[in-house]
Amino acid sequence: MSTGRTVVAARDGVALAEPTQADLDLVNAGSDGPYDPDEDPRPGLYLPPVHRLLVVDAETGEPLGKVNWLPVTYGRTLSCHAWNIGIGLVAAARGRGVGTLAQRLLVEHLFATTELDRVEADTDVDNLAEQRALEKAGLRREGVLRGAQLRGGVRRDMVKYGVLREDFQ
Template sequence: MNLESVVLRPVEESDLEVLSRFDAEPELAGSSWYGFRDAGRQRRRFHSDGWLGDEDGKLMVTADAEVAGFVAWASAGHGAGRYRSIGIALLPGWRGQGIGTQAQRLLCQYLFAHTAVQRIEAGTQPENVAEQRALQKVGFTQEGVLRSAEFRDGAWRDVIVYGLLRSDRLADQP
C-alpha cells in the first residue's frame, strides 16, 4: 500500500454501515470503546448534513480506494478561542500501516485550508503509544495530561493532550 493512496472524502450513504459498526462492535473501537450507541444516529446525522456541520464533522479515510475508517473533528474552547479537536478510528485490518498518521495529516491540512482555526487538538490514552507516535509524526506537540478526564471501561482515565498551531509546520510525509 502506498501512503499517497490514503484519501479523505465526504461520508456517503454506503459508508453508514461501517460507521454504525463502530457504535455496535466493541472490538472495532478497541481502547476507545465508550459503550453502545444509538444504532440510528449515524444515518440521522448523515441525512441532516452529510456529517459536514459547522461545529463538527466526519470524513471517510480510504486506502487503495477501500474504506479504512474515518476522521472526525469538533469545535472546542470558548468564545474567540474556539479550536478544533480531532480523532480517528480505523478498522483493525488497516492499523499499523501509517494510514492513521497520513489521514490525520490530511485532516489537519484540510482544517487549516478551509477554516480560520488557529489550533487543532488531539487527545489519546496513555497506553495508546501508536497514536502518540502518529500525532508526533504529523507535527503535534505533547502539551500535558488531563488526569481522570474520561470515563471508559468502568474507570476514570487520563488523557494525553497534543496541540498543533497554524504557525507550526506540519511534518513532512515519511
C-alpha cells in the same frame, strides 16, 4: 478511485472523502473500538457539531476508517476556538501509517479551509501507537488530562496534543 465519493484530500495512497451513512456503518462495524469511552445515556452539557470524513485507500476506494473534528472553545471569540480531531481505523488498516497520514491530511485541510489557528487531539495514555501517529503528523504532546474519560468503569487519563497554524507554516 472510481467510487463516486468526493475526495477532499489525498496523498501517498490515502484519501479523505465525503462519507455516506453506509460508509460510516461499514467502518463502525469493522472497528473493535479498543479506546472507545463507556456509553452514557445522559446528554452532554454541550453538544458541538461533529464533522466526519471517510479514510479510504486512494487506489481502490476501500474504506479504512474515519476522521472527525469538532469545535472546542477556550473563550467567547473565534480566536479562542480550536478544532479537536479524532480517528478510528478498521483493525486491518492499523500499523501501516494510515492513521498518521490521514490525521496530517486532516490538519492540512482544516488550516487550508477554516480560520481557526489551533488543532488538537486527545488519546488514552496507553495508546502509544496513536501518540506516535499524532507526533508524526506534526502535533506536539502538551500534557496529561487526569481522569478525562470513562472506559470500562474506570476513569482514564488522556494525553493532549496540539499544533498551531504557525507551527505548520
